[in-house]
Amino acid sequence: MSVHVIGAGLAGLAAACQLTELGHHVVLFEAAPQAGGRARSYFDKQLGCRIDNGNHMLLSGNISALSYLHRIGARRSLIGPAEPIFPFRDTTTGEAWTLRLNQGGFPWWIFSPSRRVPGTRLYQYLSLLKLRRATKADNVASLLGNSGQLYHRLLKPLAISALNTMPEHAAAQPLGSVLAETIERGGYATLPRWAKLGLSETFIDPALEWLRERGADIRFGERVTQLQPGQATVVAVPPWVARELIPGLTVPTEFESICNLHFRAQMDPGEAGFWGLTGGLSEWVFARRDVISVTISAANRYMNMDQETIAARVWDELARTFELDRAVPPNRVLWEKRATILASAEQLALRPGTRTANPSVVLAGDWTDTGLPATIEGAIRSGNAAAMALVNPL
Template identity: 35%
Template structure:
């Protein structure tokens, strides 16, 4: 009997992860269709011929408790392409006061570090952390600010954490989504709070080895294939209509839509996203000082996070919608002055490249989260994947990978 074929539409992190999980299940053939000429979706590494360097389309650091992402990285043999901070925790700097501190968890699951003021960070109390337990059982309509403490605890802990995880300020961010992040951190213990970043770009660290592994194990990757419609027959999808051809599905075949939320909504006739959050990354072609920490959370300054990597430094501006219309030279100069202040480097800006994104992620408010689609659809043989799918984790790499695995499981139960 001919094996069923699953057609994965979209070669971003969600689609590639779905294809990997389907191949691992061994019950079907897999074809990945991508509208662009390359895999990766919004996570790409591009080459700059003028500077002779590669740059990413964003800042793609992950945590060591992102188990789904790390499982895929390990499965495709790409762990060596990631740089890991040797110690759990994150360094912080406050531009307004000049204060610097580090949140330093112990490696085990019992969080005794919360009792040590030197490990908690400057002006952070045990109560500032302990109050976060309310986020673990947050109601769908609750915001982070409605449950987390105010004062220094908010500004030095919960605001930077919320911006990092949800790309949204705590006043409007979903407490339920941040609670999902905290649950994963708590389950892993302090060892799960190590920051990992691509050593030579997200392309080499994830996208390229994952795509190669799919082709090696028998999947077909087809590029320049834009899906424009679905042929429907009762409660199933009977055909996939691409720009230049139509593909009929057999009775045991299925499809996984791993396309952006707006594209998925247009294909299914379901509600589209009402808003998205913006982000901005600036890459500077200047090597960091030898003792620079790999990641610094920056408060009250021109950017939110500073990343040091071999041969260069990058800054990330979260919730960046209000900044995207600022002249690029002006924005880059302001950010470099901040980098120079934190690192002791010259104020003269080096060469830089900017990667703005007006639709970096689904807006992480309670209202928009409640509208996010789930894995299943009205069609028995059609499933969804992508960072925006599901309502218990923010739109990002970890959720994209998790959603791909969930779509594959849904097919196996089909």
């Protein structure tokens, strides 16, 4: 069968690979001059180096993402610490601590005060079990917000980065799904991982090469404006485009932004290569070769700050916390305005499933009803599901 895949983000690429593997001929249409969508690298003239549109972290329990990388031969292009460790610094007090999970399935690290979040009690970790019983209406803050330091120093930062939504508005269920596939399975499923060279080098370019080698027809700069009747098609575009292509489709309509700041500077990568930050604007910092990159999720709350101000404030936090030179180095501030859908209960209820009313058209994208937050894992899983739905009509 010949299949049209519309959109060469991770969902479209995963669908294209899955269909190609199953012996189908794929024509991949991408509106932009390059693939990758919201996960891509580019050469930044101002900084004089290649950067990613934003820091992307995976956990080793993201099995669909890892299988995708294995398929395209890029599994080894991820890096991260050998142990499941998460170093944190508080940018206001300077306090430093490291969450040290153990590799195996039984979480004995919880019993060791030096491995868990300082100031937390063993019983507070039991609050995580509440996520298993979370209803669709529960939000993260109301379910977990009474667990003291554990909430403020771990669960809140975790929820903001995993759901890209402030905990007061974020549905608890998808956070439960993430934890069930990672921390609850043990440290071996919670190893932090990210692209060694860049997002495109890991997730995108090897997939394009893999597809081309197997005869796929990849067309950049081709914006699809209508579907061809009767043509088997995977629609893997953002929700607002999907609604134009499929009139009457219900899709999420509210979004959250992510702000990434790239500073042309160096710092000691420490034990893990990254830190979680609390007490300020900065949330995660990655020490790359000659670029220090900072992520601020659920960044709609800072939309009225201009780029210079945010760069100065973030650098001030880094310089104080890590004893770096106070002068703000050359930098690039990147706002992805519609980085992900808002993970509120109301918006998640608008996520459509894989199949549409038309049996020859299926949907893929991190915004579809994967049960996961809008992440790489969700996008790839949705692409695989779309491919399987197309070849297995009801």
